[in-house]
Amino acid sequence: MIQTENINNTTTEKAVTLKHWVFNKLTDYGLSEQAAEYLNMLILLIGLLLIIFIVDIVIRKILIGAFSQFAKRSKTNFDDLLISNKVPRNIAHIIPLLIALEFVPDVFADFYNFEIIIEKGLKVFAIILTLWIVRSVLHTIKDFLKTLPRLKDKPIDSYIQVFMIFAWLAGIMSAIAIITDIPFLKFLTGMGAISAVIILVFKDTILGFVASIQVSINDMVRIGDWITFEKYGADGDVIEINLATVKVQNFDKTITTIPTYALISDSFKNWRGMTNSGGRRIKRAVNIKQDSIKCLTASDIEKLKHIQLIKPYLEDKQKDVEAYNKNNNINKELLLNGRNLTNIGVFRKYIQTYIENHSAINKDMTIMVRQLAPTAQGLPIEIYAFSSDKRWVNYEYIMADIFDHVLAAVPYFGLEIFELPSSLNLKN
Template sequence: MESVKHLLYDYLVSVGTNETAAKYLNMLLLLIGLLIIIFIIDFIIRKLLIGLFSQFAAKSKTNFDDLLVANKAPRNIAHIIPLLIALEFVPIVLIDFQYYENIVEKGLKVFGIILALWIVRSFLNTVKDYLKTLSQFKDKPVASYIQVFMIFAWVIGIFSAFAIVTNIEFIEFMASLGAASAIILLVFKDTILGFVASIQVSINDMVRIGDWITFEKYGADGDVVEITLATVKVQNFDKTITTIPTYALISDSFKNWRGMTSSEGRRIKRALYINQQGVKYLTEADVEKLKGVQLITKYLESRQADIQTYNQSHDVDKNMLLNGRNLTNIGVFRKYIDSYLKQHSAINKDMMIMARQLAPTTQGIPMEIYAFSSDKRWENYEYIMSDIFDHLIAALPYFDLEIFELPSNSSFKAP
């Protein structure tokens, strides 16, 4: 080994070369040789490992090994042996340069820490990608936990590198950071909050990837596409992306539509505002006319018979419609809405179906439709709701009713 250390130095000195120049030339020759050897070994090992992993991945049934190759795990592992060779032979190359030997050794050890972090990252990214292929983990914030592990790994790696550079034992270096813990907590405040929030979100199953959420404070209304340690990405329905802090999910209120999508129907809750001036009692002639509406024919016949029996048994004077019991056009229209919804093919008959009259307002009497469409897809849901209200608005004149509408310029034109 001693002969190798001064392979060129002794020869140069023997031929009359200056000792200082001989030292530098000797170091340069050994350094070039070491670099060539390291490059060749690294190339061979890298090709060998990647080839073996690729062959094994092609034959195996699981895709975990394919993902290892995709995330460059074999490539990073291949650098370990060349690094160990470099650490072993650097003292030989720089035998006459102790100061630089110390610096290079520290640099190689720091690079070893970085290489270890690369390998850990490759394995963690592989685990993340693999879990995403499993149905039970597709909607879980796996990326958040991977980020937490990587943050801890980088923190330990950075502290280890500082300990190497400053020649302080790792334990002593960590102990010296106790006074700076407050600063560290301040720097990593968002990360800590995000970590705690992601755990609570996952444990309480508040949000999953693919959920439709509405977060008015941040202007988000769309599908969750990514949950990380610090942020939740929502792709809005206009294809824009809204980024929400993860801890906002537990500190603020938002709406998750998962309950609707996993239920048997999507709620329709909308009202028609009916002009109050059109509300009236129905005469016998009016009732006979409305019996032509097939959906309420049996109802009108039964109801008319009950009313007549009551009025006759109580000797009611029907010269004035106000006396006794009567049908109203708005009440019959409400019954028509109920019957129409119950026979509509797009309405879920196993869920609530109701037509109800709300308290009168300055815009008229709200007649609210409360039901659930069987099809929950947004486009189809809007079509179903529009179809229902198109029909009901067109049906109003048959009951001598009209929609309330604020006066427009045409309202004041002479007939």
């Protein structure tokens, strides 16, 4: 027992000697004890800071070098992402921090109040450093998952942000508990009393988190989808999905930000179905003046037979009409009697045949030329088909090419396009 006490006393004496070695030297030179205490603390603090700085540089270079060498030999890009997200750099700060926590009591041995403040500050910094490391690792995981084909269009940002929110909340509560000297569990219990305020403050975050889960589970939106959200003026490609917002790059290159929870509370259009299908829909009409519509005479039919696309149709149809009228003794002195071909009907058949033979139209999808209800602007003849090429520029070119031809073909059938009169028409 006596030997053990002697060893403890010897250790204590060595520690005291280490703490006050500079102090003793300064007093030996004639400085007052108070001045020697302050100067002793300052010299030890500068020495500790230099040691921490050097150790930090050395450890950082060793860790980054080791990670870099390992990344070169590794086949996966995960370790490369660890380096780019500064994980080794942040981990390297741990050892200098431990050194600081170990030697701060020696530096501020004669200044207890300073020691308490510095130790609390270092512990708070330890919490912040932990959060930095966690954030770096989570960002690495996020970047890595986005390189996987199955997950690159998923809202991974939302989940990473949720983890970070919980981490920051835990870190903030731990820091407050350290500063106020309240045990963490007791502090956490007290936080339950203000949970309603926290829920109110983080309402949008909670809504965004729930929405992002529903969006992901129901596969409503992916990064890269073209969506149209009229309420928010969005019409373009989704470039980012995170906890609070969805960013859409419109076709005019502007960026529209939409609250994530709006995707489940409001109606929007996702064009993914069109993108994944075999074609892009063409749905447009030309308005025909109704007073230009008429029944065709035999001479009119003969003229239209010069149009190669509908010559077989006209010949077959003419035979059927003539046979019907003859069998039923129809009086054809009046053209309206019996069955007749009309210029609008033949024109509609011509467009149908033209679309069916167009090289840019998907023949496996719906092709239809239909007549809509008459309006004050004439009789709409609508083309409903799907272009094989879904790219916007090419799609617009195909549609324009079709309607260029259709508009030019209208006069050949004795029809006219409806348009409002211009000032020149009114003058005439």
